[in-house]
Amino acid sequence: MFRFIVRRLLQVIPTLFGLSILLFIWLHRLPGGPETAILGERGTPEMRAAIRRNLGLDEPILVQYGRFMKRLIQFDLGTSTSTKREVTTEFLQRFPGTVELTVMAMLIAIGLGIPLGYLAARRRGTIVDHASVAGSLIGICIPVFFLAYVLKAVFAENLGWLPSAGRQDPTIGATRITNFFVLDGLMTREWDAAADALIHLILPGLALASIPLAVIVRITRASVLEVLGEDFVRTAEAKGLTESVVRRRHVLRNAMLPVATSIGLLTGQLLSGAVLTETVFAFSGIGAFLADAISQRDYPVLQGFILIIALVYVLVNLVVDVSYTLIDPRVRVR
Amino acid sequence: MSGVATPGRKKAEKIDRLAELSAAHDDERGVSLWQEAFRRLRRNPAAITGAAILMLFVLVAVFGPFLVPYATTDTIGVREGLVKSGQGIIPGSSADHWLGFDHQGRDEFSRLVVGARQTLLVGVVSTLVGLAVGALIGGIAGAAAGIGGRWGRWIDTTLMRIVDMLLALPSLLLAVSIAALLGASLVTVMIAVGMISVPVFARLLRGSMIAQAGSDYVLAATALGVRKSKIALTHIVPNSLAPVIVQATLTLATAIIEAAALSFLGLGNPDSAVPEWGVMLADAQPYLGTRPALAIYPAVAIIITALGFTLLGEAMREALDPKLRK
Numbered sequence: 001m002f003r004f005i006v007r008r009l010l011q012v013i014p015t016l017f018g019l020s021i022l023l024f025i026w027l028h029r030l031p032g033g034p035e036t037a038i039l040g041e042r043g044t045p046e047m048r049a050a051i052r053r054n055l056g057l058d059e060p061i062l063v064q065y066g067r068f069m070k071r072l073i074q075f076d077l078g079t080s081t082s083t084k085r086e087v088t089t090e091f092l093q094r095f096p097g098t099v100e101l102t103v104m105a106m107l108i109a110i111g112l113g114i115p116l117g118y119l120a121a122r123r124r125g126t127i128v129d130h131a132s133v134a135g136s137l138i139g140i141c142i143p144v145f146f147l148a149y150v151l152k153a154v155f156a157e158n159l160g161w162l163p164s165a166g167r168q169d170p171t172i173g174a175t176r177i178t179n180f181f182v183l184d185g186l187m188t189r190e191w192d193a194a195a196d197a198l199i200h201l202i203l204p205g206l207a208l209a210s211i212p213l214a215v216i217v218r219i220t221r222a223s224v225l226e227v228l229g230e231d232f233v234r235t236a237e238a239k240g241l242t243e244s245v246v247r248r249r250h251v252l253r254n255a256m257l258p259v260a261t262s263i264g265l266l267t268g269q270l271l272s273g274a275v276l277t278e279t280v281f282a283f284s285g286i287g288a289f290l291a292d293a294i295s296q297r298d299y300p301v302l303q304g305f306i307l308i309i310a311l312v313y314v315l316v317n318l319v320v321d322v323s324y325t326l327i328d329p330r331v332r333v334r
Numbered sequence: 335m336s337g338v339a340t341p342g343r344k345k346a347e348k349i350d351r352l353a354e355l356s357a358a359h360d361d362e363r364g365v366s367l368w369q370e371a372f373r374r375l376r377r378n379p380a381a382i383t384g385a386a387i388l389m390l391f392v393l394v395a396v397f398g399p400f401l402v403p404y405a406t407t408d409t410i411g412v413r414e415g416l417v418k419s420g421q422g423i424i425p426g427s428s429a430d431h432w433l434g435f436d437h438q439g440r441d442e443f444s445r446l447v448v449g450a451r452q453t454l455l456v457g458v459v460s461t462l463v464g465l466a467v468g469a470l471i472g473g474i475a476g477a478a479a480g481i482g483g484r485w486g487r488w489i490d491t492t493l494m495r496i497v498d499m500l501l502a503l504p505s506l507l508l509a510v511s512i513a514a515l516l517g518a519s520l521v522t523v524m525i526a527v528g529m530i531s532v533p534v535f536a537r538l539l540r541g542s543m544i545a546q547a548g549s550d551y552v553l554a555a556t557a558l559g560v561r562k563s564k565i566a567l568t569h570i571v572p573n574s575l576a577p578v579i580v581q582a583t584l585t586l587a588t589a590i591i592e593a594a595a596l597s598f599l600g601l602g603n604p605d606s607a608v609p610e611w612g613v614m615l616a617d618a619q620p621y622l623g624t625r626p627a628l629a630i631y632p633a634v635a636i637i638i639t640a641l642g643f644t645l646l647g648e649a650m651r652e653a654l655d656p657k658l659r660k
Contacts, residue, residue: 018495137641137645143598153626294507294511306503309504310499
């Protein structure tokens with residue numbers, strides 16, 4: 001197991017290396033560099049050249065890449081050209097928001113998705129089955145930003161039950177330690193701050209959960225249906241085991257493997273930032289910031305963020321692979 | 335299994351037995367994969383619903399623009415003094431204007447109908463872009479893996495590594511950066527949305543080709559001395575296309591939604607003379623408080639169309655799944 005993890009981590013290095021090269025070429029092909037974003041259309045050629053020289057963009061691309069790699073080895077991702085702050089600082093400030101949002105969305109998706117999918121499979125052909133299949137289809141087909149706007153209009157603006165924007169009410173004056181607002185609130189025992197941060201997560205979490213929820217319902221249903229037809233389930237029932245034991249130990253456990261795979265993939269996708277949801281709810285995560293960075297041609301932010309996101313994505317998938325062995329002891333990772 | 339014996343379940347089991355019986359009968363006559371898939375598709379109410387939705391969508395897209403009562407650029411509402419967006423006055427349905435006006439005083443119903451054509455165009459072209467590029471990469475990788483040798487394996491591994499990197503990138507960011515690269519236009523939207531699905535198609539075709547490469551007919555062709563490149567092109571590729579076609583149907587649904595998302599981020603087609611549902615939805619954002627219907631009409635149109643493609647695609651996937659074939 002240990003060797004497996006180490007080898008997988010080592011395999012990440014060439015992938016990230018390749019990605020950094022692709023990113024570099026890609027980004028530097030974008031028309032209108034940061035100087036256009038900073039100066040707008042007004043800047044004189046001299047001003048543009050000065051900015052490019054300041055940012056080191058006038059040098060050959062190989063030299064630029066070499067300097068980028070040299071800094072990367074020292075865990076220095078450079079300074080954002082649009083906010084003038086260090087890329088690592090920006091990341092550490094925004095990524096916790098994305099993580100909290102992802103956790104909230106996945107908790108909703110898993111908490112509702114697995115029971116619903118299981119129920120649909122057990123009651124195949126009934127109204128419960130049809131309703132959850134239809135619901136999951138619609139969940140996939142609704143544009144996320146539209147759902148986000150509807151949720152915001154109904155629950156925040158009309159009913160006023162939940163806050164419509166942001167991560168926390170700034171008037172609370174919560175103490176910041178890790179930038180995970182819920183965690184900070186719990187650690188400093190500022191219960192109101194933690195509760196407020198949690199409440200701010202509900203609506204964006206629901207909007208973001210729509211697609212993962214739909215996917216999990218469908219995969220759980222299909223997987224449980226397959227397992228229910230297996231001989232060992234009949235054997236377990238013939239042995240006279242109670243229904244709940246058969247359900248938990250035999251059916252669900254065996255059906256969870258494909259579900260775990262998709263949960264990993266979905267989590268990885270959500271961690272790379274929810275541009276649309278974050279935009280609608282003015283939620284400070286990495287998604288909307290990255291989209292802005294593209295229009296600002298903020299090369300350091302784009303390179304740094306995307307490399308870290310890719311790393312996180314690979315790590316999440318590693319965790320999923322390791323979790324297989326816990327779900328199914330027959331799976332041996334080597 | 336000790337499931338509750340509900341009426342619905344019994345009915346389902348009866349249908350399943352019937353399906354098995356008729357499938358067994360089919361086997362005696364020898365029915366091809368596609369013929370049987372089509373037979374299963376016709377029996378599936380979800381497939382029929384999906385196909386009906388799509389038929390309606392295509393009919394509206396093709397003939398709608400000739401039949402609409404008003405031109406999509408005609409700001410008739412403003413001219414007649416009915417629409418004052420600045421003061422939040424945008425009238426709803428009336429006998430002359432079935433769905434009211436949009437924020438610029440144009441007839442909403444006409445725009446919705448004409449928008450079907452543009453939406454279909456964006457969906458189809460971007461899916462084709464993704465399919466063409468993805469299938470090219472996946473096909474080369476699959477063929478290289480099948481031909482083998484040091485070079486074959488090297489080409490396959492390199493291509494798949496690049497595809498995996500594309501998969502690890504957040505898809506919307508990929509689209510946003512392509513839009514930034516090419517500047518906002520209709521063609522950009524199509525390319526950007528298409529590129530999102532490239533890695534999916536590439537992986538799918540390669541996987542499917544490798545699965546086919548191990549089958550008996552390939553062995554037979556090899557034994558007969560058919561050249562490897564010819565086996566790949568004339569035997570393996572046609573047999574590997576089924577999952578790719580299914581995926582293309584499903585991608586049509588997501589392509590329409592992704593195009594709407596790009597419009598929402600302000601990277602859609604800037605030419606508002608040609609209505610498109612995603613752009614209409616994005617344009618309606620400022621009026622959500624006063625006239626939510628302006629957002630709801632295009633949103634519902636997008637959802638129903640995406641539903642049609644998804645229903646048909648899922649039904650095709652089921653129909654072609656060898657596990658479900660008897």
